[in-house]
């Protein structure tokens with residue numbers, strides 16, 4: 118489902134966090150995608166609330182809070198939205214690459 122070149126690109130950009138996000142694929146959590154003004158994705162991954170749009174992202178975990186970087190929960194939310202056909206491959210890559 119994830120093309121190898123896309124997988125490699127995301128892995129090269131996000132490294133350990135991308136690998137850390139992959140196990141969440143098999144976990145059951147709900148991803149909500151809305152398209153009112155912008156594409157917006159929200160989810161609760163483990164106990165952390167995630168939000169991501171083309172302009173901003175937020176997660177309540179320490180990785181995101183302290184390091185101000187995209188975390189594995191946000192990556193997992195976007196991957197899940199793509200896996201469930203709620204966003205396109207282009208949108209997925211766009212959301213995960215510009216950070």
Ligand SMILES: [Zn+2]
Pocket residue numbers: 165176177178179180181188189190191
């Ligand atoms: Zn997080």
